[in-house]
Amino acid sequence: MLCLGWIFLWFVTGERIKGFNISGCSIKNFLWMYSAESAEEFVLFCDLAEPQKPRSYHRHPLSPAQGPARRPCRGREGLSDAQWYLQPREGGALKEITSNQSHLLLDKTALRFLTAERSHAGSYICRPRMRSRRDEACCVKMVLEVQPQADLSCAHPVPRTRYLRLGSTDSIHCPSLGCQGGARSPEMTWYQNGRLLSAQRSNPLQLDVIYDYHQGTYACDYTQADGAGSRTVRAVVQVKTIVRNTTLKPDILEPVKDTLEVELGKPLTLNCTARFGFEEHFKPVLRWYSKDSGRELEIPTKEGRRVKATVEAEVIQRTVHLERVAQSDLHKTFICFAQNSLGNSTQPLQLRGRKGASPVVFLYVLLGTVAALAGALAAGALLFTYWIEVVLLCRTCQDKDETLGDKKEFDAFISYAKGSASESEPASPMSEDCLALKLFPEVLENKYGYTLCLLERDVAPGGVYTEDIVSIIKKSRRGVFILSPNYVNGPSVFELQAAVSLALDDQTLKLILVKFCPFQEPESLPDLVRKALRVLPTVTWRGLKSAPPNSRFWTRLRYHMPMKNPTGLPWGHLRVISRAFWEDSKTETPGRSSQPRHW
Ligand SMILES: *[C@@H]1O[C@H](CO)[C@@H](O)[C@H](O)[C@H]1NC(C)=O
Numbered sequence: 001m002l003c004l005g006w007i008f009l010w011f012v013t014g015e016r017i018k019g020f021n022i023s024g025c026s027i028k029n030f031l032w033m034y035s036a037e038s039a040e041e042f043v044l045f046c047d048l049a050e051p052q053k054p055r056s057y058h059r060h061p062l063s064p065a066q067g068p069a070r071r072p073c074r075g076r077e078g079l080s081d082a083q084w085y086l087q088p089r090e091g092g093a094l095k096e097i098t099s100n101q102s103h104l105l106l107d108k109t110a111l112r113f114l115t116a117e118r119s120h121a122g123s124y125i126c127r128p129r130m131r132s133r134r135d136e137a138c139c140v141k142m143v144l145e146v147q148p149q150a151d152l153s154c155a156h157p158v159p160r161t162r163y164l165r166l167g168s169t170d171s172i173h174c175p176s177l178g179c180q181g182g183a184r185s186p187e188m189t190w191y192q193n194g195r196l197l198s199a200q201r202s203n204p205l206q207l208d209v210i211y212d213y214h215q216g217t218y219a220c221d222y223t224q225a226d227g228a229g230s231r232t233v234r235a236v237v238q239v240k241t242i243v244r245n246t247t248l249k250p251d252i253l254e255p256v257k258d259t260l261e262v263e264l265g266k267p268l269t270l271n272c273t274a275r276f277g278f279e280e281h282f283k284p285v286l287r288w289y290s291k292d293s294g295r296e297l298e299i300p301t302k303e304g305r306r307v308k309a310t311v312e313a314e315v316i317q318r319t320v321h322l323e324r325v326a327q328s329d330l331h332k333t334f335i336c337f338a339q340n341s342l343g344n345s346t347q348p349l350q351l352r353g354r355k356g357a358s359p360v361v362f363l364y365v366l367l368g369t370v371a372a373l374a375g376a377l378a379a380g381a382l383l384f385t386y387w388i389e390v391v392l393l394c395r396t397c398q399d400k401d402e403t404l405g406d407k408k409e410f411d412a413f414i415s416y417a418k419g420s421a422s423e424s425e426p427a428s429p430m431s432e433d434c435l436a437l438k439l440f441p442e443v444l445e446n447k448y449g450y451t452l453c454l455l456e457r458d459v460a461p462g463g464v465y466t467e468d469i470v471s472i473i474k475k476s477r478r479g480v481f482i483l484s485p486n487y488v489n490g491p492s493v494f495e496l497q498a499a500v501s502l503a504l505d506d507q508t509l510k511l512i513l514v515k516f517c518p519f520q521e522p523e524s525l526p527d528l529v530r531k532a533l534r535v536l537p538t539v540t541w542r543g544l545k546s547a548p549p550n551s552r553f554w555t556r557l558r559y560h561m562p563m564k565n566p567t568g569l570p571w572g573h574l575r576v577i578s579r580a581f582w583e584d585s586k587t588e589t590p591g592r593s594s595q596p597r598h599w
């Protein structure tokens with residue numbers, strides 16, 4: 001609504017601005033005597049009230065009678081906003097001052113000059129922004145003269161900025177009078193933040209007890225009259241209420257701890273926040289340093305910013321921003337440094353990589369998976385290697401006996417090359433004969449309780465060899481054939497041939513090959529035998545290593561032997577099995593798929 005009103009007014013006044021006739025404005029003259037040494041401000045108030053004329057009860061007899069009685073314009077207090085114009089010195093149209101400039105601020109009903117320069121001299125005109133009909137002619141033209149202050153030859157020039165300690169009693173001198181404690185002082189008009197202090201007309205301005213509301217921008221006026229007329233000499237004093245100078249070094253509020261957990265690769269903002277107690281000559285220093293292998297360097301950052309300000313203290317913060325935390329940042333020490341006139345305070349900060357971050361978790365998961373896989377593979381390999389032992393172990397736990405009710409006499413018939421030891425390998429203590437006639441009975445019969453059939457031992461001589469063989473094989477559950485060059489080239493190979501033929505008809509007869517030593521298959525070998533050599537399960541004899549009853553050779557052999565009621569105690573087998581686990585497991589795997597199993 002207000003906005004619309006403004007727009008309306010702009011339209012209404014916009015056309016009239018050219019016709020703004022300033023010749024009817026009241027005129028006031030100002031003198032700004034600025035000090036060349038210190039920064040200084042100046043202010044013009046839009047005070048439309050007629051200047052106070054010397055009190056006279058004798059009116060001119062002609063003046064009041066003519067024209068309508070002109071009602072007085074509003075004073076500054078009655079005005080909410082003003083329009084300002086500058087009349088160029090070289091003449092020409094009025095220029096409205098519509099926006100803040102670097103040296104000039106439009107502050108409601110005041111025009112504030114921020115720097116002292118002679119070029120600021122000129123005629124400044126103001127009038128109410130919202131005008132009623134009766135305000136139409138109200139305007140004031142302020143003619144400003146700007147002069148540098150003449151050299152003051154006094155001991156205490158008046159400061160342009162005054163610090164008044166809270167709770168104390170103090171006074172404010174008007175700077176336009178030059179020296180403090182001048183003997184003669186004219187009548188003064190004082191303003192605080194544009195408000196007239198009507199009760200105060202003396203210089204210096206006396207303040208009994210200083211409160212914080214005394215802080216502000218003060219202006220003091222006195223009238224100087226000479227032959228050309230009168231003008232107002234005005235000066236501005238900045239008053240700040242303060243407390244006692246601090247007696248403490250700055251207090252670092254942040255960082256609190258000397259270590260900070262961070263995530264590598266992530267951006268990071270480090271704050272150095274310090275509380276500086278009040279000082280009249282306040283020169284706070286706040287910086288970030290980094291210390292790397294003994295060298296200390298300042299980290300370039302943006303200037304510190306004021307986070308909080310009270311009369312007693314200021315809190316200033318300076319931040320260092322890392323785009324991403326690098327590994328090298330973990331080796332540095334970051335140092336927050338704060339200093340005032342009393343000394344310095346520091347707070348070191350060390351960054352520490354956060355543990356359990358996602359890449360690490362991922363690594364753990366990966367390792368876990370790999371370990372599980374490796375475990376499964378190892379278990380698979382173990383099971384594969386020790387399959388036989390596992391099966392045997394299971395057999396000992398079951399008490400199914402394959403041998404019951406099949407009307408067979410022998411568990412195994414042992415076939416080998418007879419009389420080979422004396423001919424080819426007389427020096428070998430471990431001959432085929434020895435294996436067949438000594439070790440087989442010793443281990444399989446005595447230790448594991450199988451019943452073997454050895455032609456020499458169990459068959460009465462005198463029968464027809466071939467008939468005897470066939471009948472023995474028929475009465476056996478297994479045929480064990482000890483293969484060697486002597487065997488495949490000698491007459492005993494007939495036993496294998498016969499057994500293979502019989503096994504084709506007899507499901508309960510199974511054949512096991514024992515490779516005693518390497519051999520070449522002779523041309524004369526029957527086709528049936530040739531095929532059988534390829535598919536029948538084979539156990540390799542490895543000389544002396546295979547001799548002990550708990551060797552892998554016997555374990556494998558037993559795997560192919562018929563399942564019988566355990567004769568010994570189960571832990572006897574367990575011991576065998578556990579031994580086997582630690583033995584060399586490079587033996588060949590048996591062709592266990594070649595024969596159907598029935599257990
Ligand atoms: C301005 O007003 C005065 C009377 O107050 C008049 O004499 C003068 O001619 C006016 N000037 C213009 C440009 O209207």
Ligand SMILES: *[C@@H]1O[C@H](CO)[C@@H](O)[C@H](O)[C@H]1NC(C)=O
Pocket residue numbers: 098099100105106107108
């Ligand atoms: C000029 O600056 C003063 C003080 O900073 C502010 O109050 C005022 O609104 C500004 N005026 C304009 C027109 O920007």
Ligand SMILES: *[C@@H]1O[C@H](CO)[C@@H](O)[C@H](O)[C@H]1NC(C)=O
Pocket residue numbers: 165243244245279280281
């Ligand atoms: C504060 O210290 C400054 C010097 O830094 C000194 O000039 C001033 O008088 C002191 N003010 C008070 C109130 O002690």
Ligand SMILES: *[C@@H]1O[C@H](CO)[C@@H](O)[C@H](O)[C@H]1NC(C)=O
Pocket residue numbers: 269270271
């Ligand atoms: C630093 O301060 C900012 C806000 O001022 C905050 O967002 C950030 O988390 C702070 N950093 C630390 C490390 O505390």
Ligand SMILES: *[C@@H]1O[C@H](CO)[C@@H](O)[C@H](O)[C@H]1NC(C)=O
Pocket residue numbers: 343344345
């Ligand atoms: C900080 O203060 C210590 C004494 O407390 C001083 O030795 C050191 O030089 C100061 N550092 C700086 C940079 O001023």
